[in-house]
Amino acid sequence: MLPVLEVKGVSKKFSIRHESGYLSLRDRVTDLFKPAPSSREDFWALRDVSFDVQPGESIGIIGKNGAGKSTLLKILSKITPPTQGRIIGRGRIASLLEVGTGFHPELTGRENIFLNGSILGMKRHEITARFDAIVDFAGTERFLDTPLKHYSSGMQLRLAFAVAAFLEPEILVIDEVLAVGDAEFQKKCIGKMEDVSRSGRTILFVSHNMAAIQNLCTKSILLQRGELKAIGPSADIVTQYLTSLDSQILDTSGYIQVHPEESNKPIRAIEVLCDGRRSATAYMGCELEIRIYFKALEVLTNPVLGIIIKDLQSTPLIGVNNRHYTGNFETAPLNNGFISMKIPYLTLFEGMYHVDVHLGNEFKDIEVLQDCFQFTVEPIPFSSSGQLPLKSINRMFIKDIKWILNSSDHVE
Amino acid sequence: MQELHTFEIKPKKAFAFNFKELVDYSELLYFFAWRDIKVKYKQTVLGFLWAVLQPLLLMLIFTFFIGRAMQVSSDGMDYAVFAYSGLVLWLVFSSGVTNAANSMVTNAAIIKKIYFPRLIIPVSAVVVALFDFIMAFVIFIVILLIFATPINLSLIYWWPLALLLTIVGTIGPGCLLAALNIKYRDFRYVVPFLIQALLFLTPVIYPVSSISQVWLRYVVALNPMYAAISVFRLPLSTVAPDWTLLVISLSSGVLFFIIGLAYFRRTENYFADIA
Numbered sequence: 166m167l168p169v170l171e172v173k174g175v176s177k178k179f180s181i182r183h184e185s186g187y188l189s190l191r192d193r194v195t196d197l198f199k200p201a202p203s204s205r206e207d208f209w210a211l212r213d214v215s216f217d218v219q220p221g222e223s224i225g226i227i228g229k230n231g232a233g234k235s236t237l238l239k240i241l242s243k244i245t246p247p248t249q250g251r252i253i254g255r256g257r258i259a260s261l262l263e264v265g266t267g268f269h270p271e272l273t274g275r276e277n278i279f280l281n282g283s284i285l286g287m288k289r290h291e292i293t294a295r296f297d298a299i300v301d302f303a304g305t306e307r308f309l310d311t312p313l314k315h316y317s318s319g320m321q322l323r324l325a326f327a328v329a330a331f332l333e334p335e336i337l338v339i340d341e342v343l344a345v346g347d348a349e350f351q352k353k354c355i356g357k358m359e360d361v362s363r364s365g366r367t368i369l370f371v372s373h374n375m376a377a378i379q380n381l382c383t384k385s386i387l388l389q390r391g392e393l394k395a396i397g398p399s400a401d402i403v404t405q406y407l408t409s410l411d412s413q414i415l416d417t418s419g420y421i422q423v424h425p426e427e428s429n430k431p432i433r434a435i436e437v438l439c440d441g442r443r444s445a446t447a448y449m450g451c452e453l454e455i456r457i458y459f460k461a462l463e464v465l466t467n468p469v470l471g472i473i474i475k476d477l478q479s480t481p482l483i484g485v486n487n488r489h490y491t492g493n494f495e496t497a498p499l500n501n502g503f504i505s506m507k508i509p510y511l512t513l514f515e516g517m518y519h520v521d522v523h524l525g526n527e528f529k530d531i532e533v534l535q536d537c538f539q540f541t542v543e544p545i546p547f548s549s550s551g552q553l554p555l556k557s558i559n560r561m562f563i564k565d566i567k568w569i570l571n572s573s574d575h576v577e
Numbered sequence: 578m579q580e581l582h583t584f585e586i587k588p589k590k591a592f593a594f595n596f597k598e599l600v601d602y603s604e605l606l607y608f609f610a611w612r613d614i615k616v617k618y619k620q621t622v623l624g625f626l627w628a629v630l631q632p633l634l635l636m637l638i639f640t641f642f643i644g645r646a647m648q649v650s651s652d653g654m655d656y657a658v659f660a661y662s663g664l665v666l667w668l669v670f671s672s673g674v675t676n677a678a679n680s681m682v683t684n685a686a687i688i689k690k691i692y693f694p695r696l697i698i699p700v701s702a703v704v705v706a707l708f709d710f711i712m713a714f715v716i717f718i719v720i721l722l723i724f725a726t727p728i729n730l731s732l733i734y735w736w737p738l739a740l741l742l743t744i745v746g747t748i749g750p751g752c753l754l755a756a757l758n759i760k761y762r763d764f765r766y767v768v769p770f771l772i773q774a775l776l777f778l779t780p781v782i783y784p785v786s787s788i789s790q791v792w793l794r795y796v797v798a799l800n801p802m803y804a805a806i807s808v809f810r811l812p813l814s815t816v817a818p819d820w821t822l823l824v825i826s827l828s829s830g831v832l833f834f835i836i837g838l839a840y841f842r843r844t845e846n847y848f849a850d851i852a
Contacts (some may be wrong), residue, residue: 179850243586243692244849251587258584263690271616283608284691312619 170218175250177211210236212391223368225382232388234371256335265325270314281328295331303327330357336367375403375479419445431459448545450564456505470504471523512561515544589846609701628709636661639782652784653815655724663781669710671772676702677751678768681759695845699755732812739809746801749833752841798822801830
């Protein structure tokens with residue numbers, strides 16, 4: 166049987182202009198008088214990516230931020246053309262890069278179902294035929310004739326996903342849309358996607374959620390800096406990805422360069438300190454400090470640093486930001502410096518952990534680095550017996566448990 | 578086994594037009610136009626009446642200040658009829674071009690997330706303007722009856738032709754400006770000024786015969802709307818049309834249409850990257 170999708174040597178080049186964002190006519194006019202054109206840099210978001218998808222296969226696409234996952238999805242969705250190479254598809258393709266594309270706040274739920282369905286590529290008679298099922302799945306029948314702007318964000322999301330769930334293409338391209346919504350609804354969505362892949366249709370799925378990838382996709386591809394690094398069974402690729410995070414540590418001393426000085430992204434470097442010394446290896450019970458050096462382009466008021474520490478299965482173990490604690494930096498508007506998080510003693514057991522960093526202000530994230538570095542925790546016994554609590558029967562390591570033996574008689 | 582729909586994605590050629598695809602997506606065109614019409618009149622007290630009020634009020638203003646006060650001639654019609662007949666098409670052009678010019682920018686979020694032939698967006702913006710035309714046209718008939726304007730019914734076939742010229746004359750500059758606007762946001766400021774200036778450079782509120790310099794008539798005729806409005810007035814007018822001027826205006830309209838679509842097509846592929 167012929168592959169459902171043949172991706173052949175796809176590359177995508179962007180030209181980056183260094184000075185400003187929008188082109189303006191003034192730039193164009195003044196360019197005429199400049200001897201040299203303004204500095205442009207070619208950036209290959211994807212380079213010579215090739216793979217085939219056989220009928221009934223679902224493919225997970227994984228990689229770091231900036232590895233080219235979104236560009237690949239945009240090319241597959243025909244939103245942007247490739248610079249080189251081609252893709253041959255056999256079957257109807259629909260893509261879901263966002264839930265609720267084209268939703269309009271002034272229109273009612275009913276009207277938005279038709280509009281969104283049509284934008285996603287459904288015919289009007291198809292939407293009419295599935296209308297009741299969509300409303301049922303979303304659970305919003307009481308508000309069908311209410312303008313969408315009065316919906317809660319959760320309701321909007323449910324409605325949006327419900328419309329998308331009833332798309333029935335042979336190939337479905339999905340970006341990380343499941344990262345939102347409550348746990349119960351996420352389960353419902355994953356369930357729906359499992360139905361789709363079980364019915365023999367193809368899903369191409371981008372996610373940072375390794376559990377979801379392994380659940381849904383038989384095969385995965387790993388992208389790294391625009392190139393196809395590996396393709397194979399999902400479990401293998403996920404492991405390869407997670408261990409490859411290791412190699413991002415340029416310096417095993419615990420200092421990670423993030424963006425160069427001239428970049429317009431804020432985070433410059435990350436430093437990991439264990440008991441005050443720079444090190445990518447921590448030990449159980451040590452004082453762990455994570456410092457984020459940044460240079461915001463505009464004054465950053467009320468900076469918020471969020472740190473998520475996860476194990477190798479991507480299960481978050483610690484997820485905190487300074488606003489959860491007394492670390493409110495409102496009086497010190499910073500635009501250049503570092504924020505650090507200090508954990509007085511580390512409650513993690515031995516093993517490898519990777520970290521997400523969120524830097525922003527109280528309203529939004531300015532930069533998010535997913536899985537941006539990894540550190541190991543090693544057991545260093547401090548008890549006189551040389552033993553440590555066992556990892557197999559503990560979830561967290563509590564260092565300062567006091568043990569008291571009192572030999573006097575028990576007193577009521 | 579059912580026949581499979583195959584597709585191919587490859588680097589785009591600049592000038593290949595896929596008409597079949599446009600037809601496939603005609604329902605989406607309808608939905609975009611329907612959305613904009615709904616949204617336009619939601620939460621307005623007068624609703625669809627606004628579509629009629631605008632040409633009516635402009636007609637009253639022009640009738641008093643230009644028709645009466647300045648005694649501008651009107652090709653043998655009542656000035657009010659003359660002004661309204663021009664305005665009813667002019668407003669399709671002005672709101673159609675303005676909507677289309679902004680349409681790609683307002684729909685940037687959708688463009689970045691889903692594929693469809695991009696041409697649907699500016700064209701649906703023009704369809705919204707046509708919806709207003711239908712309302713205003715009904716009032717036009719009422720005005721003709723009130724003023725008891727003699728209509729040469731054997732020439733009534735010029736009306737649909739005038740509408741067609743208006744659509745062609747609106748889509749061309751509309752698509753051109755939509756594509757330019759997404760690349761250079763300067764056009765956001767250019768468009769309102771352009772539309773306002775063109776109103777006075779088009780024989781909407783004065784007849785072309787009132788221009789005494791002949792060369793200036795040729796300049797005015799470069800505006801695609803000149804032909805549309807003149808043709809629309811044919812069944813009402815007692816003055817014979819100037820065919821040379823009409824051909825100039827018609828050619829200019831067709832030229833703009835081709836340039837507009839070609840430029841739009843050429844830049845379309847990269848809208849998602851620069852929007």
